[in-house]
Amino acid sequence: MKAENVEDIYELTPVQKGMLFHCLYASESALYFFHHTLTLHGNPNVEAFEQAWQRVVDRHTVLRTGFYWEDIDNPLQVVYKQVKITLNQYDWRGIEEAEQQERFKSFLESDRKLGFDFSQPCLMRLTLIRLADERYEFIWSNHHITTDGWSGPIILEECLQIYEALCECKEVTLPPARPFRNYIDWLQQQNIAKTESFWRQALQGVKAPTPLTYIENNQLSNQEERYDEERIKLSEATTKALLSFATKNRLTLATLVHGIWSILLSRYTSRNNIIYGCTVTGRPVDLAEVDSIVGMFINTLPINVKLNTEQQLLSWLQDFQTQLVEARHHEYTPLTQIQGWSQVPRNLPMFETIVVVENLPVSQFVRNWKGNIGFKQTGTYYRNNYPLNLVIYPESEIIVAISYDSRRFDITTITGIIRDFQILLQQIITNPYVQIKDLSFLVPQQQQITTVLEKEALFDLELAQIF
Numbered sequence: 495m496k497a498e499n500v501e502d503i504y505e506l507t508p509v510q511k512g513m514l515f516h517c518l519y520a521s522e523s524a525l526y527f528f529h530h531t532l533t534l535h536g537n538p539n540v541e542a543f544e545q546a547w548q549r550v551v552d553r554h555t556v557l558r559t560g561f562y563w564e565d566i567d568n569p570l571q572v573v574y575k576q577v578k579i580t581l582n583q584y585d586w587r588g589i590e591e592a593e594q595q596e597r598f599k600s601f602l603e604s605d606r607k608l609g610f611d612f613s614q615p616c617l618m619r620l621t622l623i624r625l626a627d628e629r630y631e632f633i634w635s636n637h638h639i640t641t642d643g644w645s646g647p648i649i650l651e652e653c654l655q656i657y658e659a660l661c662e663c664k665e666v667t668l669p670p671a672r673p674f675r676n677y678i679d680w681l682q683q684q685n686i687a688k689t690e691s692f693w694r695q696a697l698q699g700v701k702a703p704t705p706l707t708y709i710e711n712n713q714l715s716n717q718e719e720r721y722d723e724e725r726i727k728l729s730e731a732t733t734k735a736l737l738s739f740a741t742k743n744r745l746t747l748a749t750l751v752h753g754i755w756s757i758l759l760s761r762y763t764s765r766n767n768i769i770y771g772c773t774v775t776g777r778p779v780d781l782a783e784v785d786s787i788v789g790m791f792i793n794t795l796p797i798n799v800k801l802n803t804e805q806q807l808l809s810w811l812q813d814f815q816t817q818l819v820e821a822r823h824h825e826y827t828p829l830t831q832i833q834g835w836s837q838v839p840r841n842l843p844m845f846e847t848i849v850v851v852e853n854l855p856v857s858q859f860v861r862n863w864k865g866n867i868g869f870k871q872t873g874t875y876y877r878n879n880y881p882l883n884l885v886i887y888p889e890s891e892i893i894v895a896i897s898y899d900s901r902r903f904d905i906t907t908i909t910g911i912i913r914d915f916q917i918l919l920q921q922i923i924t925n926p927y928v929q930i931k932d933l934s935f936l937v938p939q940q941q942q943i944t945t946v947l948e949k950e951a952l953f954d955l956e957l958a959q960i961f
Contacts, residue, residue: 500575512829513790514561527638530633618636728916751851770796776793796844806927807928811922881899918933918935
């Protein structure tokens, strides 16, 4: 670390500390690693493209940040004044398409395995692969410890604005970027103690995570570590009906999604009291221009649900929404601290499943882009340390995705859960006044009965072998 190239030094947020700890502890896994892949069409000015990315890195402190943790109690993040970003380029023209696809797949795998050295001043890599005269794959690799999902569209919009100006030999004037340091300062002014009574009350009676044993497949545990994802698109008509129902009943899409997940978990586990995690944007409304800051703000909070199955579905959803809103008032509280205020022992996770309803800034500039390249986002790879994640992408056709640890869940179970999600969603729209206990979705009940019978048969077999 050369002192003359250091711009600033400050502590990590509690969430960043947790990520750093997990990643150093599980250094072989691609934990909190992000891959964004975009297909580009046209004739890009590659030099201007690389320059545009460099200017974006110059603008945002968090993109010039490395971490220092050795021999100190509190790890620090170090912002460097100057950091060079390089666009790695490959030309695969003339290679058969099938071979290109294989190469691309193995490139992504090796790039994930390469990971990031946290002590380096930029946790980001850029790669451009030319597949045909006017077709490219662009891969943006970055680590979640520096940027969250909200930051992605901000970075992409700025990059395109600068790129367009460079192609036309014009100067682009962007407002000064607010540094991530502003959030660190805001956090340090918060009185964490005032949230303690809220979380103690909210988690009363919770002593362990909600077990997912009913839907797990014990025969998969000897497989190598792999995270998979299944996703479906709801039709435009279903999406409109769902949003219209939410508006009419003064509910948010997030409340409906959380409600469905709570009911599913309750049925799958035969419990009326369940706990799962909820990912929040974590951007405080009282921090100036927080929506434009590039950085790592998100947090995951525990949601403790007490289901009264005698209650009418709609009135329960309205009560549940109040609970979710109250939790958001305390969304900056570190999960490690929340767990310390609960009765869940430190050696157990608070929950094993999380819900994410993506809430990203919509860029009209990017949507209306008419530059010399066309682009389409073709995929996002990301994994956290939770075995079962429900992710909702609220587009014109809502995408429902479940990412999961394939050593614990098989694909049949996951597709069954997605099917149940759809069935329950339809029932909410068509019959919101039903009592929760009368909601019917056959698949999980059949799955559950089958699983119980299988476990009983296995137990009988083990007893027979013993005696």
